[in-house]
Amino acid sequence: MIYLDNSATTQVDEEVLDAMLPWLRGGYGNASSIYKLGREARVAIEDARTTIASSINAHPAEITFTSGGTESNNTVLRSCLIESRLADALYVGATEHHAILAPAEELSHQGYPYTVLPVDSDGLISQDVLASHNTRRTLVSVMHANNETGVIQPLSEIRALMSDVYLHSDAVQTFGKIPIDVETLGVDFLTMSAHKIHGPKGIGMLFIKKGIDFKAHQQGGGQERNRRAGTEPVALIVGAAVAAQRAVTEMERRSTHMRSLVDLARQLIIDQISQVRFNTPITGCVPNILNVSFVDADRLDGEAILQSMDMHGIAVSNGSACVSGSVQPSHVLRAMGRPHREAKAAVRFSVSKDNTIEEITQAVAILGAIVRDLRG
Ligand SMILES: Cc1ncc(COP(=O)(O)O)c(C=O)c1O
Structure with missing residues (x-):
């Protein structure tokens, strides 16, 4: 995993x-x-x-x-x-x-x-x-x-x-x-x-x-x-x-490591996946979180993305609370003005001091393949 x-x-x-x-x-x-x-x-x-x-x-x-x-x-x-x-x-x-x-x-x-x-x-x-x-x-x-x-x-x-x-x-x-x-x-x-x-x-x-x-x-x-x-x-x-x-x-060392992983994930997503929107700015945020949504969210099901990631052994989440069996759009992304569908199709990567470059590379490659597949 x-x-x-x-x-x-x-x-x-x-x-x-x-x-x-x-x-x-x-x-x-x-x-x-x-x-x-x-x-x-x-x-x-x-x-x-x-x-x-x-x-x-x-x-x-x-x-x-x-x-x-x-x-x-x-x-x-x-x-x-x-x-x-x-x-x-x-x-x-x-x-x-x-x-x-x-x-x-x-x-x-x-x-x-x-x-x-x-x-x-x-x-x-x-x-x-x-x-x-x-x-x-x-x-x-x-x-x-x-x-x-x-x-x-x-x-x-x-x-x-x-x-x-x-x-x-x-x-x-x-x-x-x-x-x-x-x-x-x-x-x-x-x-x-x-x-x-x-x-x-x-x-x-x-x-x-x-x-x-x-x-x-x-x-x-x-x-x-x-x-x-x-x-x-x-x-x-x-x-x-x-x-x-x-x-x-260890704050400085952990922070530098986590930020480098998050920066790498951002760059790999830009290189490999089209029509994305980052909900995490480059500065002014904690070093370990990267939230990305998909501009063509009407063609993508956020839940399906997370389930496919899980089937590939990757644990990520979105912010959407699961209420009565249905995924609700993230209230955070809605408050930031993101459209309803887009607020349902976000992926949050959150790394720790223990994650590696290889894990990030693999996770983004799999996310890219899943998104391309869902887009048909
Ligand atoms: C911002 C924020 N506040 C509160 C909580 C709840 O903390 P705890 O799980 O320790 O009750 C969380 C946990 O996800 C959180 O992210």
Whole structure:
């Protein structure tokens, strides 16, 4: 198999697994327990918290462990509007992940209005729209980079235009891939996840800026300084920190490698496949994603392309959510103004540090053959 779907998830690194296993074997203590086994678990968690915090220039007390990006996103939206009462209204980018759009929609049914911020044809939030909004007591949620196209939003510019709002960013696709400094970005909240950077699934982090009176959405025991109840999954937390540490240490090398693969894929597609449109710009995006659609999409079935790729042993995806058995056009590409059919026939390559030139060459050659075949 050639695995080119690393924005969906990544393989856990051996070093990460090795660091986790002791906490699943002998080190099974509950970090809230006062005896040695519990104290050791507590130390491991707090060390991990310090590692995660330093990777985004935050203070350890500003990091809360959650079950993943989805929970971090849901918690911020719900807590800001309901439990913490920091805001009465919500603005969300049009190309956000469903882990933002779905809770925003649900909250609107509970009487908290939300406004969708439109994007331009590159997927960037239009800044004139921001400047003209009334932003009193508002939570603004704008993702750091998009999971389908890789486009990075200019968060610090958005912050400069909206100084009086609470600003949240879903950084699931940038954490460990590009430098993140929460102070420079100007965010109040930031969502992270470990499984996109060779860490385990089921563990995420939420940065909550110091000084914010944040009340828990999830309640129970007083874990995570009363911000997220539940016995801490020590092994997952340790794994997340090792994955983050490795990602930060190797960031430059990984980034150069991944970008060279993405650039190669782009060039090979240009050389071998006609009538394509790249939905990932050459600059201003994460190093590992390339999204391409087909201009003559009325003659191509997006689902058929992915299925044929799968039959050839290549794992790629598009952004289209499969709802009730039918593939829906990508809401990201639709928001960028792509026609309905084209938004259904996109292919997203997302590489990791472990992919090779040979894999990219083979995958593009097979994609070209499939597309030519479908075009007849
Ligand atoms: C941008 C973005 N946000 C949130 C999530 C959800 O993260 P998790 O799988 O950790 O819940 C994903 C995962 O695909 C994502 O790409």
